[in-house]
Amino acid sequence: MVTLSEENYLKAIYHLxxxxxxxxxxxxxxxxxxxxxxxxxxxxxKLAEKNLANYVRYQGVSLTKQGRLAAATVVRKHRLWELFLxxxxxxxxxxVHDVAEQLEHVKSEKLINELDAFLEFPKEDPHGDxxxxxxxxxxxxxxxxxxQIEPVTSCICVGVKNSSKAFLQYLDKINMALGSPIEVIxxxxxxxxxxxxxxxxxxxxxxIAANNLYVKKA
Amino acid sequence: MVTLSEENYLKAIYHLxxxxxxxxxxxxxxxxxxxxxxxxxxxxxKLAEKNLANYVRYQGVSLTKQGRLAAATVVRKHRLWELFLxxxxxxxxxxVHDVAEQLEHVKSEKLINELDAFLEFPKEDPHGDxxxxxxxxxxxxxxxxxxQIEPVTSCICVGVKNSSKAFLQYLDKINMALGSPIEVIxxxxxxxxxxxxxxxxxxxxxxIAANNLYVKKA
DNA sequence: ATATATTTTTAGACTTGTCTAAAAATATTT
DNA sequence: AAATATTTTTAGACAAGTCTAAAAATATAT
Ligand SMILES: [Mn+2]
Ligand SMILES: [Mn+2]
Ligand SMILES: [Mn+2]
Ligand SMILES: [Mn+2]
Numbered sequence: 001m002v003t004l005s006e007e008n009y010l011k012a013i014y015h016l017x018x019x020x021x022x023x024x025x026x027x028x029x030x031x032x033x034x035x036x037x038x039x040x041x042x043x044x045x046k047l048a049e050k051n052l053a054n055y056v057r058y059q060g061v062s063l064t065k066q067g068r069l070a071a072a073t074v075v076r077k078h079r080l081w082e083l084f085l086x087x088x089x090x091x092x093x094x095x096v097h098d099v100a101e102q103l104e105h106v107k108s109e110k111l112i113n114e115l116d117a118f119l120e121f122p123k124e125d126p127h128g129d130x131x132x133x134x135x136x137x138x139x140x141x142x143x144x145x146x147x148q149i150e151p152v153t154s155c156i157c158v159g160v161k162n163s164s165k166a167f168l169q170y171l172d173k174i175n176m177a178l179g180s181p182i183e184v185i186x187x188x189x190x191x192x193x194x195x196x197x198x199x200x201x202x203x204x205x206x207x208i209a210a211n212n213l214y215v216k217k218a
Numbered sequence: 219m220v221t222l223s224e225e226n227y228l229k230a231i232y233h234l235x236x237x238x239x240x241x242x243x244x245x246x247x248x249x250x251x252x253x254x255x256x257x258x259x260x261x262x263x264k265l266a267e268k269n270l271a272n273y274v275r276y277q278g279v280s281l282t283k284q285g286r287l288a289a290a291t292v293v294r295k296h297r298l299w300e301l302f303l304x305x306x307x308x309x310x311x312x313x314v315h316d317v318a319e320q321l322e323h324v325k326s327e328k329l330i331n332e333l334d335a336f337l338e339f340p341k342e343d344p345h346g347d348x349x350x351x352x353x354x355x356x357x358x359x360x361x362x363x364x365x366q367i368e369p370v371t372s373c374i375c376v377g378v379k380n381s382s383k384a385f386l387q388y389l390d391k392i393n394m395a396l397g398s399p400i401e402v403i404x405x406x407x408x409x410x411x412x413x414x415x416x417x418x419x420x421x422x423x424x425x426i427a428a429n430n431l432y433v434k435k436a
Numbered sequence: 437a438t439a440t441a442t443t444t445t446t447a448g449a450c451t452t453g454t455c456t457a458a459a460a461a462t463a464t465t466t
Numbered sequence: 467a468a469a470t471a472t473t474t475t476t477a478g479a480c481a482a483g484t485c486t487a488a489a490a491a492t493a494t495a496t
Contacts, residue, residue, distance in 0.1 A: 025474090027473065036454075036455060037474065038455070039455070042475095046453095089336055111307065114307035115307060118306060243443080245442095245444080255443075256446080256486080256487095257483075257485070260445095437496100440493100447486105447488080448486090450486105451484085452481100452483090455481105456478090456479085457476105458476085460474080462471105464469100465471085466469075466470090
């Protein structure tokens with residue numbers, strides 16, 4: 001039995017070290033979870049005790065095979081619920097995260113598998129992030145940051161790196177959504193901003209925004 | 219903010235005293251929740267402190283207006299989720315309770331209202347129990363225990379009083395479901411068992427089963 | 437009306453998860 | 467290679483929710 005709090009720590013370690021394989025620092029976890037380093041130390045000991053994490057004092061944490069599957073399962077649930085909320089319950093992509101943060105902890109194998117089927121076994125969540133399968137495996141989607149694209153290139157919006165409310169709402173405002181066709185027209189040497197054509201309108205995307213938007217070449 | 223544990227207590231009080239209007243005893247709550255009386259006393263003080271319950275030492279608990287709405291909202295969520303699981307995710311009516319017990323605590327007004335709309339504003343859950351509306355009001359459905367029906371009468375199965383797994387699985391076994399047409403043929407004076415015709419087969423229903431099945435006259 | 441039984445509350449302890457403040461280990465500078 | 471800065475851990479405290487055992491209040495029986 002893995003508690004709600006343990007699940008949140010597993011998820012943080014999973015996200016910080018590539019799928020939990022890399023060791024991550026106590027402070028990094030504390031920052032990600034908005035908690036204190038001392039709390040992290042305590043919890044990490046419990047995770048190690050339960051064979052979910054590898055932990056050596058002063059040397060960071062990584063996930064065991066078991067811990068990695070547990071973490072991936074939480075991520076799977078989070079992303080399936082996010083997609084459910086957008087596709088079936090009329091949520092906007094900037095409204096789903098907090099609710100999914102709760103739903104991801106509901107325990108029922110049947111629930112998650114039936115939800116998966118109900119959504120027709122999706123591969124990505126509403127932010128373009130991959131949904132792990134039952135065994136925790138993800139199929140990496142090929143995606144490049146908009147900032148890396150050289151003009152002139154046609155591409156398609158496939159995801160966001162930063163999925164904060166503010167950024168998602170900005171994208172809504174400029175009419176950018178997953179699947180939107182984008183033409184990269186020009187790049188301003190002065191501030192690295194990018195001029196794109198989106199639904200026939202030319203708009204300017206700041207370097208910071210271009211650094212948080214994933215595209216694939218058309 | 220109402221905690222998960224508080225919500226469970228509110229629900230118990232709501233169910234035990236008709237919608238929480240009647241005072242219920244510490245022991246009754248403890249039994250319903252499979253906990254100890256001393257734990258109930260502690261929690262009931264907290265509910266009173268938060269103006270969710272009326273509590274006088276040694277004299278039981280009832281809900282305040284605020285507590286009643288909070289409890290009804292949890293019941294609303296529980297029953298909407300149960301219906302979702304049956305209607306959309308292929309759960310059987312005997313499999314939904316434990317999952318709904320978790321889902322009922324997810325906090326999001328939008329979630330529950332959208333779920334309500336997605337299910338087309340249902341009035342009843344998969345066990346024939348009424349679903350409270352946003353304001354906590356329920357529309358009582360007219361229903362009589364099968365044991366109260368005099369032969370010969372045609373009626374329809376509309377709900378269960380006892381929704382334990384065992385009873386629900388028994389009903390599955392005899393092919394009884396919500397909406398099933400039933401003809402009450404005879405009542406055995408010796409053991410109060412009831413002979414009914416269900417999908418053209420005559421079967422015998424024990425007094426104890428007949429006392430847990432709701433019907434309405436056709 | 438008193439004795440007995442039952443119910444309810446209190447007192448004190450324990451677990452989980454968190455925090456602050458101080459100590460210990462590791463990293464970085466000079 | 468010290469000295470200094472940073473990171474991490476430990477020690478001790480606290481809140482929420484639960485439990486056991488004992489005390490207090492209420493209900494029931496004689
Ligand atoms: Mn999310
Ligand atoms: Mn239920
Ligand atoms: Mn519950
Ligand atoms: Mn039900």
